[in-house]
Amino acid sequence: MAEANARPENQPAQPESPPARPETGPASSADANRTPTDRPARPKNQPARPETDPASSADAHRTPTDRPAQPENQPARPETDPASSADANRTPTDRPAQPTDSPAQATGRHQPTDSPAQTTSQHQQPTDGPAQTMGRPQQPTEHAPNQLTQAEHNERAAGSKRATGQDAQTARLEVVEVSKSFGAVAAVQGVSFALYPGEAHALVGENGAGKSTIVKMLAGVHRPDTGTLRVDGSDVDFAGPGDAKAAGIAVIYQEPTLFPDLSVAENIAMGNQPLTRTRQIDRKQMHATAERLFRRLGVPLDPTRPARGLSIADQQLVEIAKALSSEARVLIMDEPTAALSAVEVERLFAVVRSLRDEGAAIMFISHRFEEITALCERVTIMRDGRHVATELVADLSVDDMIRRMVGRDLSALFPKQQVTPGETVLEVEGLSREGIFRDISFSVRAGEIVALAGLVGAGRSEVMQAVFGVDPYDRGTVKVHGRRLRKGDPRSAMAAGMALVPEDRRQQGLVMDLSIERNVTLPRARKLARLGLLFGGTERAAAETWTRKLQTKLGRLSDAVGTLSGGNQQKVVLAKWLATGPKLLIVDEPTRGIDVGTKAEVHRLMSSLAADGLAVVMVSSELPEVLGMADRIIVLREGRVTAELTRAEATEESVMYAAMGQEVAA
C-alpha cells in the first residue's frame, strides 16, 4: 500500500537531479533507484509533474512516451517490491533506452558486485527478448526506440515538457485518489492511475478488489464519493453513462449488450442514427458507416444481419465498432475474453492493438495472465479496494502479480478447530452440465470443511446448486450417505439431510417481504404442522429457538426480514437451514457483504458445527476465508476442477495459480 500511494512529498529532491546521465549511471550503487542522479532521462520534465499533479500517486505519472525519469516513487518501492523497482518507471515506448543507467539498477537488484553486462541484457533490453527474466512473449511495443540516441531522448523529454497539459503527455484518462463506498463497505479507496494515449493498460485484482467499481465509475454508472476523474487533463463529473460516452469513454462488458433483433448496423448506430433531410433514419448511411468501421477493424461482418446469432466474439467486435462510431478514445474492456476461444481472442487482440496504435487508450481487465502479457504494456494491481502498484508488465513475473494481488496477512479471524473426519457424507461423481461445468467429482466427510475456490464465473455456485437440486445437471451422480439423490429435486436433497445457504441472500436465500419467523420455518413448514395445520405460535417458537442460538439482532420475529441488516439476514438464512437439522451444510459465500464482527461469528459457527460432525461445503471467493476455514480446497477454473489441495498444501499463491489456470508451483 505504501508504495502505491507514494507521494511526491516522499521523493528525494528531484529537481536537482543532474541531467548528465552517462556519468551517473555506472557509478551509482545499490540504491541507484532511489537516487535522483541515475534518472536523468527527463530532468526537465520531472519538476513540473509533481506540481501539476500532486494528488495522483506516483505510478500514475508514468507515460508511455517519457516513462523513465520519475523516481518519485522509488524510495517506497524497494521495501515491498525489490524485484521490479527501477524499470517500473519506464513506459512502453522508450523503456530500454537507458544503457548507462542499467548496470546500476541491475546491480541494485540482483548483483551487488559485478557483471553489469549481464544485468543489462536482462533488464534493459526487453525488446531483445531472450534475456527477459520471465521469458515472456515480446512486448507489443516493437516501435520501442531501442536505438534512441541520447539526443533524441533529450529532445523527446523537452518536447514532452512543452506538451505538458496537451496531447502527447497528457493522460487521456486519469483516476485521481478516487474512493467509493456502498453503505459501510469501502469498495474503492484512494485509487489513482492514468491511461495514456496509445497504451494498453491492464487492471488486475482478486474478486472484490474493486475493479468493477472502477469500471462503473469510469462508465458513469457510479459517481465517486471523493476524488477526481480527468479526461485529457480536465476534471469531469459523470452524472450518468451518457456523460461518460460523451467524454469518449466506451465500456465493453463481458456480456455484450446488443439488441438481438436489430441489425448489426442498427446496433452500431443506436442512439446516434444518421438522419435524412426528412428526419428519417438514413439506412444507407448507417450501413455505409458500419461497413467502414468493419473495414477499419478488418473484420468481415455483414452490417445488415441481425445481432441475434452472432458469436460472443463477433458481438464484442460490434460493440467495439459502436465505440469507434461514437469516437471513443478510451476503451475499457471488462473481461472481454472470458467467453472467447483462443482464435477469437487473437482476433480481438489484433483489433485492440491496431486501435491502440492509432492512439486510443485501452484498459483491459482479465484474469488470464497470458493475455495481459500479450496485450498490455502496463498493469495496475488492486487489492481490497486499494491501489497496490502500477508497473510495466515486462517487469513483473506472473508470480509477482499474484503475490501482489493476494498479498496480505492471513488474519487470525478463523478459529478453525481440528476435527478428525468421519464417514463420507457426500459423493459427487462426474457431474456435468453443458456449458457450465464438466466432470466434477469430489467427496465430503463428516466433520470436514471443504472449500470450493475459484474465480467468479468458474462454476462453483452452479455445481453446488446442481448438487442441492435447485439447478439441473446433464450427467453424473450425487450421493448422500451412499444413497443417490433425485436430479433437480431440492426436496429429495433436503430429505437426505442437505441444506444450502445460497450465494444471493436477497434473491435466493430469503423472501424479503415475509416475516423473520415465516422465513426461518419455510423449508420445514410441513414438519411443524400438526394434522396439516400450521399456526403462528408454532412457527414463532421454532424461529425463536434458532434466531436466539445464532444471536440474531432483531426487533420482533413478525418483522419483515428485509428490515434487518445484512449480517443478521445472513444469520436468519443460517437459522432457517440449521433448523432443518442438516447432515451436510453447503454455504455459498457465507460472509459476503456482512460486517467483520458477524463474519467472525459465522466462521466460529461453521467451525463448531463441523466439530459436531456436520459436513460442510463452503464456496468462497475470499482466499483468507478459504485458507483459514477449509480442511480441503477444491479449485475450479472455467467449470473444471484444476486442483485439490489439502490444508497443508494450500497457500494463497497455489490456490490462485490453480484458479487462474497456471501450473501449480511445486
Added chain:
Amino acid sequence: MSDTLTKSATPTRTGKGNLRSKLTGWDTIIGVLTVLVLIIASFAVDNFGTSRNFTFMVLDLLPIILIALPMTMIIVTGEIDLSVASTLGLTSSMMGWLWNQGLSIETIIPLCVVIGAVCGVVNGFLITGLGLPSLAVTIGTLALYRGLAFVVLGDGAVADFPWNYTGWVTGTLGGGAVPNVLILIVVLALIFGIVQHATPFGRSLYAIGANAQAAHFSGIRVARTKFWLYVVSGAIAGLVGVLWTLRYSSARADNGSGLELAVVAAVLLGGVSIFGGKGSLPGVLAGVVLLTALQNALRLEDVSGQALNIVTGSLLVLSVLLPNITTAVRGNWHRRRLRQAAR
C-alpha cells in the same frame, strides 16, 4: 392470523408503528367500509334490509365469492386466471347438452365440475409446463372456452332442469332468512381460508408470490403448486357454472360473461397485491361483500346499469390507488421523523 400480511404493506415500519399499521391496514379499512355501507344502506335504502333482498344479495354474491376463493390464491402467487367466466360458460353449456342427452342430474353435476377441472389442467399445463405467461394463456383460453361453449349449445338455451335442484339453489333454510347457498359459501370460504392461512401449502403461496426463486431454494415445488391452483380454480368455476345454470334454470353459452373482471376487481379491492405475495382472504371476502352490497343498494335506488359500472370501475381504481397513497404518506412521516432525529 394475517397480521404479517397486513404489516408487510408498510415497509418502513418502526418499532411502535405496529398498532397504527394494523389500524390503517387495508384489511381493516375495507372491513370497516363494508360494515358502514351495509349499515347506511339498510337505513337509507328502502327494502335493502329485507330478508328477501338479503337472499338476492347472497345469490348475487355466490359466483363472485366462490371464484374469488381460488383466484385469491392464484393472484397471491403472482399469477392470474382470466378464463374462469368462460369455464363457467362452457360447463353451463355442457350441462344443458348432457341434460338433453338424457343423463341424470346426479351424474351431470360432478361431471361438470370435472370438465371445469380439465379446463384448469389445460391452463396449468400451458402456464407451468410450458412456462407461458398466465395473463396471455388465460386471455387465450377465455376466448377458447367461450367459443367451445357456443359450439356445444349454440345460441339456444336448455331450461327444463328438475325443480328440486333449481329450487334448492334459490331457496332458503326452512323458508327462513338464510339462503341455502350461504351454507356452501361459508363451508368453502372456511376451507379456503384455513388452507391459505394455516397450512404449509398456504405459506408457500406467499413465498412463491414474493420471491419464487427463494421459494424454489427452500424446497417449495413452485410449478406443481401453481398447477394445482389452476385445476382447483377450474373446478370451482365448473361448480359455479352448475349453480348459475340452476339459479336461472337456464343453460346458456353466454352465462357469466365478464364475470372474471368482477372477480379480479373484488380480489384487488380486498387488498391482494396484483404483483403477488400480499393479501388475505378476509379482506377479499369484505371486498366482495362491499362491491355487491353497493351495487344492490344502487339498483334498489333505481340507478341505471351504466352508472353501476362507473361505481364499480371507480372503486377498483381507488382500491389500487389508496394503498399506494397510504404507503407514500407513511413513508413521508417516516422520513420526516428520521430527518428530525438527524437534526
